[in-house]
Amino acid sequence: MTEAPQGSAAGYAPVRAVPTAVEAAMRRALLLAAQGPAHGPNPRVGCVLLDPDGRTVAEGFHRGAGTPHAEAAALAAARSRGVDPRGTTAVVTLEPCAHHGRTGPCADALIDAGVTAVHLAVRDPNPLATGGVARLRAAGIDVSTGILADEGQELLRPWLHAVRxxxxxxxxxxxxxxxxxxxxxxxxxxxxxxxxxxxxxxxxxxxxxxxxxxxxxxxxxxxxxxxxxxxxxxxxxxxxxxxxxxxxxxxxxxxxxxxxxxxxxxxxxxxxxxxxxxxxxxxxxxxxxxxxxxxxxxxxxxxxxxxxxxxxxxxxxxxxxxxxxxxxxxxxxxxxxxxxxxxxxxxxxxxxxxxxxxxxxxxxxxxxxxPDARSAQPRQNGRPGRPTQEEI
Amino acid sequence: MTEAPQGSAAGYAPVRAVPTAVEAAMRRALLLAAQGPAHGPNPRVGCVLLDPDGRTVAEGFHRGAGTPHAEAAALAAARSRGVDPRGTTAVVTLEPCAHHGRTGPCADALIDAGVTAVHLAVRDPNPLATGGVARLRAAGIDVSTGILADEGQELLRPWLHAVRxxxxxxxxxxxxxxxxxxxxxxxxxxxxxxxxxxxxxxxxxxxxxxxxxxxxxxxxxxxxxxxxxxxxxxxxxxxxxxxxxxxxxxxxxxxxxxxxxxxxxxxxxxxxxxxxxxxxxxxxxxxxxxxxxxxxxxxxxxxxxxxxxxxxxxxxxxxxxxxxxxxxxxxxxxxxxxxxxxxxxxxxxxxxxxxxxxxxxxxxxxxxxxPDARSAQPRQNGRPGRPTQEEI
The missing domain is CATH 3.40.430.10 (Dihydrofolate Reductase, subunit A)
Structure with missing residues (x-):
């Protein structure tokens, strides 16, 4: 497709009035992220670009070390379809990186592309990569975090543990x-x-x-x-x-x-x-x-x-x-x-x-x-309280 | 209710043309049976009486030793509603007993009531109680066995084991x-x-x-x-x-x-x-x-x-x-x-x-x-066959 879909011109307002669209996009971004490899040094990340009406413009995910990050993949997907990502909202499962690795910083890529808002699931605990949110905000981009944070944490559980x-x-x-x-x-x-x-x-x-x-x-x-x-x-x-x-x-x-x-x-x-x-x-x-x-x-x-x-x-x-x-x-x-x-x-x-x-x-x-069980009864030393002395 | 439901008069033909009605009645009979106590010397049994159109006339189940058997309970339920069970079809989870225990033989009760057909899930392995099918057939009643037999066996599993x-x-x-x-x-x-x-x-x-x-x-x-x-x-x-x-x-x-x-x-x-x-x-x-x-x-x-x-x-x-x-x-x-x-x-x-x-x-x-697993691969001495020598 080389035709830009309706409403993809520059000058979008960020998606704010349709939180369900952002949440739906985050669910999609998590599914995309899960298509990446669970192994390897890099986290699994997915990214969905939305127009101001909450419609998906493009999407991308990280396919492993040495390949584009999810944000870059989504921006490239938009451009390959002839869509200018300017004015879109990026929904990303992990905080965009702010460091130069094998690819340039994703925060800069989003800023340079003219993205107006960014919604995140999980902040990046990696001291080398963190700072993405600050850099985005400094560029005037509207950033919200913690969208489907539990699901995002679950997807990245081993990676987050290793980084932390x-x-x-x-x-x-x-x-x-x-x-x-x-x-x-x-x-x-x-x-x-x-x-x-x-x-x-x-x-x-x-x-x-x-x-x-x-x-x-x-x-x-x-x-x-x-x-x-x-x-x-x-x-x-x-x-x-x-x-x-x-x-x-x-x-x-x-x-x-x-x-x-x-x-x-x-x-x-x-x-x-x-x-x-x-x-x-x-x-x-x-x-x-x-x-x-x-x-x-x-x-x-x-x-x-x-x-x-x-x-x-x-x-x-x-x-x-x-x-x-x-x-x-x-x-x-x-x-x-x-x-x-x-x-x-x-x-x-x-x-x-x-x-x-x-x-x-x-x-x-x-x-x-x-945390997820045994909450119904008080416990002492691993032993739940019971109403009677009879125990077996 | 004292009014006999439509079609409950004597002279019914047995329910033969509607096997789904019999199977549905057996499912109901199994649910009824399960309402009885799992413990105790007697089996859990349920009984549903159908008219020739496959409609339920009455039902009953056994509530434990010293109480009426399921067939007797169903016949009594019919009569208490003013319905003559003559000509009905009995759907019973276990072969009706042919012996005199604390209650009379259920086979005789069904014969005396004028039931025209009996459908069973499980034959009774109890040497004291067996003979019900033979007695029913000798009285000219149409008997079929093995309706939802697996479910019936499952319900009675401990009891059947103990009797056998x-x-x-x-x-x-x-x-x-x-x-x-x-x-x-x-x-x-x-x-x-x-x-x-x-x-x-x-x-x-x-x-x-x-x-x-x-x-x-x-x-x-x-x-x-x-x-x-x-x-x-x-x-x-x-x-x-x-x-x-x-x-x-x-x-x-x-x-x-x-x-x-x-x-x-x-x-x-x-x-x-x-x-x-x-x-x-x-x-x-x-x-x-x-x-x-x-x-x-x-x-x-x-x-x-x-x-x-x-x-x-x-x-x-x-x-x-x-x-x-x-x-x-x-x-x-x-x-x-x-x-x-x-x-x-x-x-x-x-x-x-x-x-x-x-x-x-x-x-x-x-x-x-x-029997219910591991069938996909040939086994020798507890060890499934594998396509390679690499095993771990």
Whole structure:
């Protein structure tokens, strides 16, 4: 199309009287953002340009490091259709950057394009990128923030965590029997969970920057740690494969075969290992075992999210999914807050997160109630109040 | 109402040309049946009487031992409205009984009433009650069976099991952390799961005939084992409270307080204990722990259904939900087939059943694939086929 749609001429007033149009555009921008890659150093961002009547003029999203940012993509899309973006309103999921990276600052691009208003979901906590809102306002652009902020935060959760804390968002994958075992007494472990659970786990691998296992698991299971499709092929994105621990990785290990790069970190200290991974721009780390590594991460309060695949299986013996966490009494249990429960064939996937983002979940501390549940009853030391003394 | 509805006079032809009306009536009969008590020696049964146009004339259900059977209730309901049931079609969820119990045989009641056709969901496996279909047919009544048979079997599952096998349907309740623990290292265990999971467990208690614990749990936890409502009150039905094991129950135990009758079975043999309970007309037994009893039941292949309440909690130490089952390798794992997955607050309830009703799930045997899942891939010894050698 080379014809400018009706009303796209310069001199628009910003969209103020139609908040529902802005919200609808933000929902669209979030969907666009989600089309970008979840992995990689850059955040997923979507942008929709609206005319003063709230109609979409153009849209764009970020397709990964080295490609245009969402705002630039939307402006380019408008121009490629012969539409002058002057006077439009930009609806963007993340604060436009104000720094020169591989592309110029998006704030400047919006200013130069003559955009009159900008609506944002999430402010950018990145100290290198922040300042976009200030720069836009200094240029006389009307800026509002916090539109669908929760959804925006959710989309960028691992990235925001990594930027704010300087270390990767750690998702711990557990695949266990109902009695918490990851292997039978003789060490055999394939397969506790079923094919649907395993397929799901591979889609998660395709969304993270790196997968880590301990040397014990690397030696015992000889995993490939690739992200594979249902037909056994490889996803386009293959995460970095990380082995943590002092023992070496054999020359003929599958970890050295086709797949992501292999990184052997002979570290025993969790904080050091995570810092090394952050230096390599790992924003989201998936930890797949074994129990020794899981235990170390939990004990160091380094687990942000748990993906527990639980199979309707009982073993009665064999290795347990975690070792001693230094927890001696029930009030000190490491409690997470459930986010999602999904049935996968015969198995169930329970996704749970650190009960509160800034809360100390270290062994020995009481995490208290989770924010999204257990609010109906007062709790003391992890124990809800009850109207009677009879408890069981 | 004393006026007979149109078309309720004698001489009806049976409902044959409107199978959808019969199926709709069976759905209604199943809903009626479900209004009866799930506990007790008698099955839940519903009955709908249809006129030849497929319109409902009357309905009834069984309200528990000592009250009229569903067929008698429906016939009485018709008569109380001044409707002569002669010529109607009876749609009943279970084969009408042919024996004299506390009430007369329902087959005779239907014959005497002049019902012309009977449609059934489930045949009665009870050797004392069976023969209803034969008696009806001998009287010239048109009988069809298997209408919504799956739904009918599901409704009566514990009862059918008990009648067929002569021992109670055993539901094993587990409430664990993600690492399969039922208590912390110091033995404290309240509360791993949250209030919604506990409330659900109480509604299950209100539907069973008996609850069992081992003496270890009875002594350690001093449970009341009552079925309580959300406000702490007691459900009308309180299950029999059973303690299994040789140690005595203290005089001041809560188990001796308000609630169901207490039965102490100083048995260590599972088969003997279940036979004793069957003698007391226990059709559905809920086993609530502890690990010793759960292990004994699983090892004896006596668990028909598992209710696993799993909390997003890690403990790392403490008692595990089951002890040694004699399972040494993964192919011999005790696998169940998942029926339902329900989120309850932060916890998840996984309801799973014996993979196949007649299958041997004893330790050391391979139960093979479950009937409702895992069918997409060939399996050998519990392990699905995969297109590649790469497995993890």
């Amino acid at each position: 804390t300087g270390r990767p968002y750690v998702t711990l994958k557990l695949a266990t029997s109902l009695d918490g075992r990851v292997a039978a007494a003789d060490g055999t472990s394939r397969w506790i969970t079923g094919p649907q659970a395993r397929a799901h786990a591979h889609t998660v691998r395709a969304q993270v920057d790196a997968i880590a296992v301990g040397t014990g698991t690397a030696l015992a299971d000889d995993p490939s740690l690739t992200a594979r499709t249902l037909d056994g092929g490889l996803f386009e994105h293959q995460p970095l494969r990380v082995v943590l621990g002092r023992r070496g990785v054999p020359d003929d290990a599958r970890l050295r075969g086709t797949g992501g790069a292999l990184l052997h970190l002979p570290e025993h200290d969790v904080d050091t290992a995570l810092a090394r991974l952050a230096e390599r721009e790992v924003r989201h780390l998936l930890v797949e075992g074994g129990p020794t590594l899981a235990t170390a991460l939990l004990a160091a309060d380094a687990v942000d999210e748990i993906h527990a695949y639980v199979a309707p299986v009982l073993l009665g013996a064999g290795a347990t999914v975690v070792g001693d966490l230094g927890i001696s009494t029930i009030g000190a249990a490491a409690r997470f807050a459930t986010r999602d429960v999904t049935r996968l064939g015969d198995d169930v996937l329970l996704v749970a997160r650190r009960a509160e983002p800034t809360q100390n979940l270290a062994p020995g501390s009481d995490p208290g109630p989770s | 096998t002569g021992r109670p349907y055993v539901t094993l309740k587990l409430a664990t952390s993600l690492d399969g623990r039922v208590a912390a290292a110091d033995g404290t265990s309240r509360w791993i799961t949250g209030p919604q999971a506990r409330a659900h467990a109480h509604t299950v208690r209100a539907q069973v005939d008996a609850i069992a614990v081992g003496t270890g749990t009875a002594l350690a936890d001093d449970p009341s084992l009552t079925a309580r409502t959300l406000d702490g009150g007691l459900f009308e039905h309180q299950p029999l409270r059973v303690v299994l094991g040789r140690r005595g129950v203290p005089d001041d135990a809560r188990l001796r307080g308000t609630g169901g009758a207490l039965l102490h079975l100083p048995e260590h043999d599972v088969d003997t204990a279940l036979a004793r309970l069957a003698e007391r007309e226990v059709r559905h037994l809920l086993v609530e722990g502890g690990p010793t009893l759960a292990t004994a039941l699983l090892a004896a292949d006596a668990v028909d259904e598992i209710h696993a309440y799993v909390a997003p909690v890690l403990l790392g130490a403490g008692a595990t939900v089951v002890g040694d089952l004699g399972i040494s390798t993964i192919g011999a794992a005790a696998r169940f087939a998942t029926r339902d997955v329900t989120r309850l607050g932060d916890d998840v309830l996984l309801v799973a059943r014996r993979a196949e009703p007649t299958q041997n799930l004893a330790p050391g045997s391979d139960p093979g694939p479950s």
